[in-house]
Amino acid sequence: MKKLTIIDKYILKRYLSTFSVMLLLFIPVGIIVDVSEKINKILENKVPFVKVASYYLDFIIYFANLLFPIFLFLSIIWFTSKLANNTEIIAILSSGISFRRFLRPYIIGASIVSLFALLMGFFLVPKASEGFKTFRYMYLIGNGRNEMRETEDVYRQISDTEFIFVSNFNQAAKTGYNFVFEKFDGERLIYKISATSIQWEPKDSTYTLLGYNKRTIGELNDKIETENTKKMKFKFELDDLTPVIYIAETLNLTELNKFIEKERKRGSSNINRYLVVKYRKYSIPISAFILTIIAVAVSSMKRRGGMGINLAIGIALAFSYVFLDKIFGTLAEKSSINPIIAVWTPNIIYGALAFYLLRNAKR
Structure with missing residues (x-):
């Protein structure tokens, strides 16, 4: 120079x-x-x-x-x-x-x-x-505490074979409505869990499902389980049900690249x-x-x-x-x-x- x-x-x-x-x-x-x-x-x-x-x-x-x-x-x-x-x-x-x-x-x-x-x-x-x-x-x-998160029609892929959906999430009550969990093997649906609501229980890190319904897909007949109330543990976190809307803006470049790749797999x-x-x-x-x-x-x-x-x-x-x-x-x-x-x-x-x-x- x-x-x-x-x-x-x-x-x-x-x-x-x-x-x-x-x-x-x-x-x-x-x-x-x-x-x-x-x-x-x-x-x-x-x-x-x-x-x-x-x-x-x-x-x-x-x-x-x-x-x-x-x-x-x-x-x-x-x-x-x-x-x-x-x-x-x-x-x-x-x-x-x-x-x-x-x-x-x-x-x-x-x-x-x-x-x-x-x-x-x-x-x-x-x-x-x-x-x-x-x-x-x-x-x-x-x-603003509710507005800072996505709370409606949240659809997420939490792993290569698992998907979740809630039509609405109440942040204050930590409760999601019309919850759906689907497990796949390739393109074949193995089972589907649905509930009228899902509530996070911080004491023991579990979820309480009301109006629980599980349909397991069989070769000839499907197996159906129903319960009024059921406690379950899932691999996904509460933030997966209600992600912060500006999360990408808070990540450095390395974190952002990993986050985008993760969200792409989830079908965000x-x-x-x-x-x-x-x-x-x-x-x-x-x-x-x-x-x-x-x-x-x-x-x-x-x-x-x-x-x-x-x-x-x-x-x-x-x-x-x-x-x-x-x-x-x-x-x-x-x-x-x-x-x-x-x-x-x-x-x-x-x-x-x-x-x-x-x-x-x-x-």
């Missing part, structure tokens, strides 16, 4: 320092807004100060990761527009440096920020997401949601390069309206990127769209825009 020149160091320093200042300025604003909205609920529920402090530490990481594209885009627009208004860019390009060469410190800065975002997404953000979302469901959302209906979380860990860091190029191309020209025009364009582009990312992510979770296509579509669209703007900026 070629040695950095004084101009490279100057631009790289402005790139990283402006991005850091942007984070330091907006995160306290985000905390103040969140506190003003949630303070009544926090006081009403008498949440301990330690838990509130822990929540806002997680909030900082979660908030920074969520709005990472906006912070990055605005910081580059800001300091590059200042360079353009001070005619520093004209002076740099007039000295014989090509626009491509001018971009080098920006790409180095994007690489540093991208690596930081990648490591955060793999290790820090999952833990922060767990603390952030659990706190909100436990203390800030009405009836939420597999697309988990894949979206996984692919975003890679797409967000790559967006640093795309947004950097767009921001430089937009703000490197000195405009009649000054920095305000560049900031207006930057804000519009940054929020449209986040909007598209959310739209396509939701489509992947709720429809049959391939998750990897949905997650990468905003980067593809804005990558094409970056290429177009870069060609015009060179001229």
